Every structure is written in structure tokens, then in C-alpha cells.
Amino acid sequence: MFQPPFCPNPRCSEHQKPRPNFYIRCGFYKPICRAHSVPRFRCRSCNRGFSRQTFRADYRDHKPHLNTWLFKLLASGVGLRQSARTMNLSVRSTELKARKIGRHLRRLNSRVNSHLSDASAFHFDEIETFEGQRNTRPLTVPVLIESESRFIIWSESGTIRPSGSMPAKRRLLIESSNKRYGKRSDQSKQVIRRTLQRGARMARQACEIVFHSDEKLSYPGLVKRIFGSGSTHIRTNSQVARTLWNPLFPINHEEAVMRDLMGRLRRRSWLASKKRRFLDIALHVHIAYRNLIRSRFNTDVRSSAQLLGLMPRRLSFGEALGWRQELGNRSIHPLSLTGRDASKPGWKAGACAA
Ligand SMILES: [Zn+2]
DSSP: OOOHHHHOOTTTTHHOOOOTEEEEEEEEEOOOOOTOOOOEETTTTTTOOEEEGGGGGTTSSGGGGGGGHHHHHTTTTTOOOHHHHHHHHHHHHHHHHHHHHHHHHHHHHHHHHOOOSSEEEEEEEEEESSOOOOOEEEEEEEEEETTTTOOOEEOOEEEEOOOOOOOHHHHHHHHHHHHHOOSSSOOHHHHHHHHHHHHHTTTTTTTEEEEEEEEOOOOOOOOHHHTTTTTTTOOOOTTSHHHHHTHHHHHHHHHHHHHHHHGSTTTOOOOOOSSSHHHHHHHHHHHHHHIEEEEEETTTTBBBHHHTTTSSSSOOOOHTTOOOSGGGGGGOOOOOOGGGGGGGGSOOOOOOOO
């Protein structure tokens, strides 16, 4: 039976340090959109009412039964319009649902971080894509993975300036785009630094770090600064044939999976993101699916997070969309059944017994 782990009111004293019986049970309510009744509670300290739903990711959702279905469609590379048609929902509702799911999964991904083992290996590369228009508004998407488990540590997008051949027609397009959106800045270094810092944070206890990347000139300095001079940086020319024996195979393969399962990243596709921030949200839908739900390879049983000891087992789509993660470091572990695993702040990702 569900037991509220703390008072959801952040200004209440029972939020940070809840006493064992800080609440009283106040019956149930029967929502139209659910088959089961939802238990209600009242905090003895602040007198605020709340329910089990207050702790769920589908809190205040209309048609919550469609969330898992939409997550499956988005994680399979289906576009928003086609998802809307399949679920018989309006495009706008689908869009808003997808954003809410993406933001929830970003919080979940940020929390499933723990330290890696003594010897850690990383692969890093950048994907080039665009927002709105290919010719004028390119983006870079750095991707950092743990080499053995294929766990995607972090990925986000940053603007870059258009490059390559510049016929007169393209120059005109760039000029008009600059007038409309402002001069395009180069955020490449910032997003790469942020991505690598996530890896360094996870590998803070590792005494041996091996880092694989291509031969881009800016990488060695950044890797040395962020991972320390003790790390080994192996650089491979990106012109080397992309076979199984290429040292960059893990990241090349992972990027191919991303391009396949994220319609937005596909080449010559009309699913491209209109705005960069929505690509960032979509990236986290893929990261959650790849790290927590899918097995590492088709022949594997365990997920990437499981292989790193960050989760005791693979999550189902429903479990990943289960407990709300926006209640700070007191949010409930996705595998918790009763809600009580959040009684200690900052759950250790692999520590849930459920
Ligand atoms: Zn309270």
C-alpha cells in the first residue's frame, strides 16, 4: 500500500525531515480517467491535502493511459504527427505530452548517475544536424558514452555557424536567417565541455581513464583539462573505414542507433526539430530508452544502466514514467512500489530493493 514518503509542500517542515506519521489518511477519490481509486492524505503539520497522484509523473494529465504508448512511439522514431494520428489525439496535445514526458525523463536521466568503476573508458563524438533549415541553422550534438556498457552519459545540442561551400544563393539565405534570428553563435566548445564534465563527474573515483575520440584539434586540450593529465586519450582518424575493428566503432554504432531511433536526427527527413530546445528534450527520451529500458545489444538481457550497477534490473516504459522526479533529491525511486524508498534524500540509483 502506498505510504507518502514526505509532504510534497516544499515549505513544510515535513518535506525535508518527515516524521513517521506526519500524515493522516483522508479516504479516496475516483478519477474518471482511471480504473482504480486514488488514496488521499493530509499533512498534520501544514494541513495541506495531497494524494498518491501528487507523487506520480502523470499528475494532472488528461488521458494518462496514452503516456506509455506515446513514449514507445517516440522512442521508436515515429514523428509527432504520426503519433497523434495513431493515438487519435490532436497534434498540439501530443506535442505537449511529448514535452512533459521528455522533461520528466531528463530529470530521471540526471538522477541515474553514480560513480563508475576504477577503470573507465569513454567514447566521444559529435553528430551534426540542424534546427529549422539545413543550410543556415546547423547544430552540433556531442555524445559521450561509457564504452563497455554503451551507457549514454550525456548529450545536448549547441548552435554552430554554417560552413562548407557557399554559393550565392546560400549566402543570401544565411543573411536573411541572421536578420530574423540574430547572428549565429558557436556554442560548440560550451556544450562539449558540459558533456565531458558529466563524464568526469561520473569517473571521479576512477584511477584509470581511457578516452577515445576522432582527431578534432580542440579535443586534446579539453580532455586534459577536464579528465586530468593522468587520462589516456586515444585519437583515431575519422576517415578510417567504419568497420567493427575501427577503435571508434562503439560511438559510430551508437550514433547510427540514435539516427535510426530519433526521427529528428535522420538525414533527409522532415521530422527535423524546428527549435533546438525541443531536440534537447527528445534526446532525453532516447537516452532514457537506451540506458534504462532497452537491453545493451539484441543478444543481451541486461540494460546499459544495469551493467554499470546503476539499476537492479531493466525498467518497463511504465516504470520509467512512474514516479515524479521534480521533487528534488527527495523524489521516489522508479522501481519503488510503496513510495517509501525516498525516505532518505538522494536515492542511490542501484539501491532500491524493489
Ligand atoms: Zn506539510
